[in-house]
Each structure stands twice: as C-alpha cells, then as structure tokens.
Amino acid sequence: MQGSIMMENFFNRLAGLPMTVTGGVFLLASLILMLTGVSVVFDPAWVTVFISGSPILYSALKRLLEERKISSALLISIAMIASICIGELFAAGEVAFIMAIGGLLEDRTVEKAKRGIRKLVNLIPVQARRVIGNEEETVFVNAIETGDLIRVIPGETIAVDGIIVGGDTSIDQSVMTGESLPVDKTRGDPVFSGTINCFGTIDYVATRVGNDSAVQKLVRMVSEAEQNQAPMQRIVDKWASWLVPLALLVAVLTYFVTGDITRAVTVLVVFCPCALVLATPTTIMAAIGQATCNGVLVKSGRALEIMGRVDSIAFDKTGTLTNGQLAVSDVILFSPHVDTTGFLRMAASAEMRSEHPLGKAVVDYARKKEIVLSSPDRFTMVPGKGIRARIDEADIMCGNVAHLADFDIMMDGNRLSVMNKFLSEGKAVVLVARGKECIGLIALSDTLRPAAKDMTGALGRMGTDVFLLTGDHIRTARYFARMAGIEKIGAGLLPVQKVDAIREMQRDNRVVCMIGDGVNDAPALKVADIGVAMGSMGSDIAVETADIALMGDDLSKIPYLKKLSNVTVRTIRFNIVLSMAINLVAITLSVMGILNPITGAIVHNAGSVLVVLNAGLLYDRKIVPDKAA
Numbered sequence: 001m002q003g004s005i006m007m008e009n010f011f012n013r014l015a016g017l018p019m020t021v022t023g024g025v026f027l028l029a030s031l032i033l034m035l036t037g038v039s040v041v042f043d044p045a046w047v048t049v050f051i052s053g054s055p056i057l058y059s060a061l062k063r064l065l066e067e068r069k070i071s072s073a074l075l076i077s078i079a080m081i082a083s084i085c086i087g088e089l090f091a092a093g094e095v096a097f098i099m100a101i102g103g104l105l106e107d108r109t110v111e112k113a114k115r116g117i118r119k120l121v122n123l124i125p126v127q128a129r130r131v132i133g134n135e136e137e138t139v140f141v142n143a144i145e146t147g148d149l150i151r152v153i154p155g156e157t158i159a160v161d162g163i164i165v166g167g168d169t170s171i172d173q174s175v176m177t178g179e180s181l182p183v184d185k186t187r188g189d190p191v192f193s194g195t196i197n198c199f200g201t202i203d204y205v206a207t208r209v210g211n212d213s214a215v216q217k218l219v220r221m222v223s224e225a226e227q228n229q230a231p232m233q234r235i236v237d238k239w240a241s242w243l244v245p246l247a248l249l250v251a252v253l254t255y256f257v258t259g260d261i262t263r264a265v266t267v268l269v270v271f272c273p274c275a276l277v278l279a280t281p282t283t284i285m286a287a288i289g290q291a292t293c294n295g296v297l298v299k300s301g302r303a304l305e306i307m308g309r310v311d312s313i314a315f316d317k318t319g320t321l322t323n324g325q326l327a328v329s330d331v332i333l334f335s336p337h338v339d340t341t342g343f344l345r346m347a348a349s350a351e352m353r354s355e356h357p358l359g360k361a362v363v364d365y366a367r368k369k370e371i372v373l374s375s376p377d378r379f380t381m382v383p384g385k386g387i388r389a390r391i392d393e394a395d396i397m398c399g400n401v402a403h404l405a406d407f408d409i410m411m412d413g414n415r416l417s418v419m420n421k422f423l424s425e426g427k428a429v430v431l432v433a434r435g436k437e438c439i440g441l442i443a444l445s446d447t448l449r450p451a452a453k454d455m456t457g458a459l460g461r462m463g464t465d466v467f468l469l470t471g472d473h474i475r476t477a478r479y480f481a482r483m484a485g486i487e488k489i490g491a492g493l494l495p496v497q498k499v500d501a502i503r504e505m506q507r508d509n510r511v512v513c514m515i516g517d518g519v520n521d522a523p524a525l526k527v528a529d530i531g532v533a534m535g536s537m538g539s540d541i542a543v544e545t546a547d548i549a550l551m552g553d554d555l556s557k558i559p560y561l562k563k564l565s566n567v568t569v570r571t572i573r574f575n576i577v578l579s580m581a582i583n584l585v586a587i588t589l590s591v592m593g594i595l596n597p598i599t600g601a602i603v604h605n606a607g608s609v610l611v612v613l614n615a616g617l618l619y620d621r622k623i624v625p626d627k628a629a
Contacts, residue, residue: 169200200383277350279575309570316516426476582607
C-alpha cells in the first residue's frame, strides 16, 4: 500500500506544471535538432516521453488492470510505444506533451475546499449552561442529553435544539432561516442550535442533541451533497471504449492492406484525441477568465457546463434579492398633536439605548434627518416586546401590540388596519405610544436590489423559470416576489425544506441553480445542480460551498452568467466537432501515405492549436444577455 501511494505521488509530480514545462523545453530542443539536421547520441525527446508519457502510461494501466476500463490514456500509450518502436521519438514526445497540457488545463477545475463544513461545525459552542434544580453548571455540549434544562443569556449561542420553558427573548435565526430580523420567542417556541440569543435570558428543554441538532444536519447535508457530486468526466474517456478498438482496427487494416508499418503508426498518432482533450478545458479556462474580469468567480469547469443547461433558478430572499439591511420605509402619525419631526425625535430618543436592530434603524434614520435627540431619563427593555423610556417628562413606549397592551394601551380598528397593511407588505412595524395613546408607527423594511426585476425579466426571456425560496413569512415572501416579478414562491422554509423543494424540482427533470448568501443556504447550494453565492455580502460558508460566487453582489450578472454558460457549451461542442473533423482528415491522409508520424504529429498539433485559438476568442467576446440565448 505504501509503495502504491509513493508511486502515485511520483507520477503526480511528473504531471505537474514544473515538470511539464521541463518536458516542453526538451521537446523544443528535439525539434530544433531535427529541423537543423544535427545528429546527437541522445535525443532530448526521450526526456519528454518520460516526463509527460510515463504518467499517461501509468494511468492507462491502472484503469485497465484495477478498474477494467479502457481510457483515452490507453490509446495515447499505444501510439507512443508504436512511435518509439519505429524510431519516431519526436512524434511520441509531442503526443505525450500535448496530452499533459490538456491534463494541466483540466486540473485547474479542482474541487472546492471543505473549509465551509468546518465553519458550520464552529457555529456550535463548546460549552453550555445546564440547570439542575436551583443550581447552574457549565458542561461540554456533547454531554447534554435530551430532556436537560439549558439556560442561555443574551449574546450566547444556542447549543442544542429545544423548546423554551421560561423567559422571553429575540433570537437571530439568520444562520438557519436567512431572516433579516431577530425572531421574538416565548414559552413553547422552538430554538435551534447555532442561532444567537439577542436579548432576554431563557431556559429551554433540549429536544435534539448531537448529530440530530439543526447545525449538524446542515453539516451532513453539505457533506453528502459534496460526495454525491461526481467530478467532471473527460468526454474522451466516455468515448474511449470504442475509440481505442477503432484506432487499432484502422491501424491493423492499414498495415495489412498497404504493408507499411509507418502508415499504421501514423494512424495511431493522428488518432490520438489531443485536440479533443483540449476542446473542453481551453474553452472553459477562457470563459472563466472572462467571468472573473466581470466580477463572477467560477470555481470549476463543471459549473459552467451545468449552468449552460440550467432551466430553473431558485433565489433566497434576504441578502440575495434584497440588500439584507433594514431601513425606515414609512412614518405614520395617528395623533394630530405631533408632527413628523417631533414624533421621530421622541421615538429615536427612546430607542437610543436599544440594541435591537429595529431600534438602531430608527435612531440611524432620525440622525440622517439631522434630528437632535435627547438621552432618555429612564430606559427599560422587555425582550421580545419592546422598550419603555422617559423623554421630556413623558413615558414613551416603542414595540409591538403586546407591549402596548401591557400598559393598557389599546389599538382601535383604524390603527390595526394601518399596521396590518404594512405587515402584509413584509415590513416590520414599531408602534410608538406616549402616555396612554398610540401616536404613530414606524415601518421598516429590507430593500429590493435595484437590478432584481430586470434580472428576472432577462432570465425569463432566456426561457429560465425563476423561484423564490425563503425562510421569511409568506406575506413577506409574496411582497418581495411581486416586486421582483417572481410568481413561484416557497416561504417559511428551514434549510432542510429548501433542500426538499430543490429535490422536488429535480424530480420534475429540471436542472436547478440555487442562488443564496447565508449559512442556511449552504445545503441547498450543494444539492442544487449548481450553486451561486453572493460573494461580498454572503457568508464564508455559502461562498465556499457554492460553485460560483458573484463578487460584487450584482444581480445583473446572473443573466450574463447564464448567457456565458450557454455560449461556452456551444463553443465546446463546436471545438469537439472541429477536432474530430481534423482527426478524420488526418487519418485519411495517413492511410493514403501522405502523412508520416512526424508530419502527422504536426497536423495533429495544428488541430490542437486551432481548438485553443477558437477557445481563446471566447475570452474577448462580448456577452449581452438581452435576448433568448
């Protein structure tokens, strides 16, 4: 076993870039000597054959003996050996070197790192507070059992899944659901491992621990999806089972008909699929280069190939279709005894000590309006409900309906109707009361990215269906979907439910692309046929899990990416047809005796150059997704 590993490492080093370049230098030296007619004892092409050819021979034998598979490497090995046997070292070295270059280009489409999984695991705290009777003890998370009572104070991360039995709080569940706002929680509500307790102290009973917890399920889903996604298979290997016998048959027939062994070897040389091998990786590298220049990071050639076949794109909402930042959208007054400036001054002054995102957004909005605020004389926060403060000798309450009800402040039908209207639009609402009267409300909302609607329209013109999959409430989902021009919606989805939704689409024979930005999107990004992450705002886990990242979070790049992928696939197909046509002509000329191993290798090399040049044109091609591709 140790010897096998050492041998594998040795041939991997030979196939690496430094050694391949070395082989190319020696091949060039052999060509110069051949063209100048200089005779030497040792042909430099032998070095190229060893460096570039031995890994190919090793791969061919390994796949033949261990996997019982005929690969393209077997045909190349036969051509090299045949060329050496008749003294055509340059032809053998040229074939080996071209194949080595093709292998290096394809190796650039390496698998993505697994660092995202480690970061998912790091979301879980090492220790937690377990309550036994009236005593509290610190224990390691892996020691927690189902039924244990766990206490979490503000700022701590939930260790295991459970149900709250005491206390009220607001919990940041963005890691699980992608919701932009902390979710108010009280007795009977579930909590999930990896989420953050923002404000109140709570006690909860552990219901799912260890591998059953929410975050561990995310880890498993990402890992399983990674394993289930096979690497891109070389197209020549798919065809090798008939390509190798066909080449041997043509070579043998040529020898028996003509009696010329040189013609037979030439057939083997030109039959080698070097141009075919280069057709895919060179096109992909050119496309990846163009994408990078346009702010799109494509991690593999497989990603571009599959993106070209995508017919359905599913979007997360928060941080993907939207900016992921709360902003005041509406200020509504219910009392004639206060103006907008005075109302905002009272509300923002009361919220000055609040750590809640809604309160901070209200304060930021007032400051942008250059409203002078006053520090509250007293400040009390009720987790999950709101705040109470003393401003200019008046009691100011900011919060939800339940918070105002605690102070016997009732909402009439008109006020409730206005509030419900904003809630139906997916907005958060802060009610503001002075004394015993609700004097107004402040509505806050995430904001749709400016390019969202044009982007979905462009995708529709390319025949691509668009879906919205979000952890937000259905009302919020419908509001933003309507603004973005999306008709197909899935709302209130946990990560596993997003995965289920994508798998359901795949069962309908759809090729699905998932676009998201959060940790909660990681499993869906991996299960989808292709995953795209919002790079600059997205979590590290989402970016590392995805196949493609939009480094500028510009949604207009999605139609560009789809069009680029379509063009890439078409270019690959053209290059394959071109390479096969060149090979067919070269085989015919070889059978006729017009080509010998050297000229055959040159023609064969010219085909490779044509394929590379055609692929290179893609780099500078202007991709405009303004119509169906």
